[in-house]
Amino acid sequence: MTDTDTAIEARGLGKRFGRRNALDACSFRLPAGRICALVGPNGAGKSTLLTLAAGLARPSGGELRVLGTTPAEARREIAYVAQDKALFPQLTVADTLRLGADLNPGRWDQEAAERIVHGDGAESALDPYAKVRGLSGGQRTRVALALALGKRPALLLLDEPVSDLDPLARHQLMGTLLAEAAEHGTTVVMSSHILGELAGACDFLLLLGGGRVRMAGPADDLTAVHRLVTGPGGAAELAPHTVIESRPHGRGQSALIRPEGPVGPGWECEEPSLEDVLLAHLRNPSAPALLAPEATVRDLAGTGVQA
Amino acid sequence: MIAYRIDRRSGVATYLQIVQQTRQALRLGLLEPGDKLPTAREVVEATAVNPNTVLKAYRELEREGLVEARRGLGTFVRRTLGPDADTGPLQAELAEWAARARKAGLGREDVAALCTAVLDSTYPEGEDR
Structure with missing residues (x-):
């Protein structure tokens, strides 16, 4: 079955390194055209998932489909920027882009690549004749992203893309990246620790923890099913709901919950931010997993199956 | 050109x-x-x-009749927003009420909390009209 509206689909995906399960029975679906934040604590499996999706490693179990086919077959449509931003140190910036053009005949977009390398103005522009070896970490990141975007990928996989950029460069680069993605309908997956930065840029979220999918879905849906409640009642009053995190608040209680029906009177209710939801789940690793319908893998008949 | 400034910490x-x-x-x-x-x-x-966020905002402005999207050209302002004529008397009443609250010994935050509570019950969640 060819499925053009799905960028990534994992069914029971597992990856084992020796005795350790980096990924364990992961099932989720990422619709095409989304900007997805891939978050989770260190060792959650974020980088492993990106390497599998890029076709650079094979799963130990389960199935991973990318752009309707196997990662290996989709290689031409995928751009992947690893955390260490692998580049050839002895090449100049211009040479590196030329290499990108040579390696991607017929689809290379020199203008898009140059936009990233030139940045916002003369001051931030990289010297095309500078050798990669002499560039700062942030400048190398820009060259690596220029290579990735110049490829005009359908799926862009970024591992910690902007962590070594200063705030201004990060903001500019993120803006350019999102604009390019919007123009070409590119699906973007980026892992990051900087939740705040991603919250505004991403419209889809995948939270991993201990190699498992803890939460997946459109950002709006994930915040909409949670409530921040504060009230004078005890924790027992919240029992009918799924309580993600609950803390004493004076004589009462403050909690992040998934309401199952109306919340009792006396509780002040507000919709949390995406960051509130994420932090609560990170602080409570035993919170039940949540897969929004859009993030749920579909069976062949096209109906949803809960993972 | 209008320059939007996004405050990620505002909660809005x-x-x-x-x-x-x-x-x-x-x-x-x-x-x-x-x-x-x-x-x-x-x-x-x-x-x-996120691009979808911008499109969502523009759709909302279009729904309110403030702007219109012209295919292939862009999004254009349709009408302007004057100050609403009938807010004057309402503001006067509110000012009178605020003065009474202050006289009764309520602080700024007390008053703000009261207003929020009343707003929340008058405009239930998700309703802005």
Whole structure:
């Protein structure tokens, strides 16, 4: 079955390194055209998932489909920027882009690549004749992203893309990246620790923890099913709901919950931010997993199956 | 060109910030009928917010009849937003009430808390009209 509206689909995906399960029975679906934040604590499996999706490693179990086919077959449509931003140190910036053009005949977009390398103005522009070896970490990141975007990928996989950029460069680069993605309908997956930065840029979220999918879905849906409640009642009053995190608040209680029906009177209710939801789940690793319908893998008949 | 400024810590949804800043620009006369709003790409490049967020804001402005999308050309202002004529008497009543609250010994935060409580019961969650 060819499925053009799905960028990534994992069914029971597992990856084992020796005795350790980096990924364990992961099932989720990422619709095409989304900007997805891939978050989770260190060792959650974020980088492993990106390497599998890029076709650079094979799963130990389960199935991973990318752009309707196997990662290996989709290689031409995928751009992947690893955390260490692998580049050839002895090449100049211009040479590196030329290499990108040579390696991607017929689809290379020199203008898009140059936009990233030139940045916002003369001051931030990289010297095309500078050798990669002499560039700062942030400048190398820009060259690596220029290579990735110049490829005009359908799926862009970024591992910690902007962590070594200063705030201004990060903001500019993120803006350019999102604009390019919007123009070409590119699906973007980026892992990051900087939740705040991603919250505004991403419209889809995948939270991993201990190699498992803890939460997946459109950002709006994930915040909409949670409530921040504060009230004078005890924790027992919240029992009918799924309580993600609950803390004493004076004589009462403050909690992040998934309401199952109306919340009792006396509780002040507000919709949390995406960051509130994420932090609560990170602080409570035993919170039940949540897969929004859009993030749920579909069976062949096209109906949803809960993972 | 209108320059949106997104405050990620404000607690106000990003799309709503764009809607509110556009309305404010209309009220202040910074945008007039016929003026063009920045393209979604321009907003995304300048603010690094998700493209769908910008489109959602523009759809909301269109639904309110404030702007219209012209295919292939962009999004244009349709009408302006004057200050609503009937807010004067309401404001006077509110000022009178606030003065009474202050005389009764309520502080600024007490009054703000009261207002929030009343607003929440008058405009239930998700209703802004």
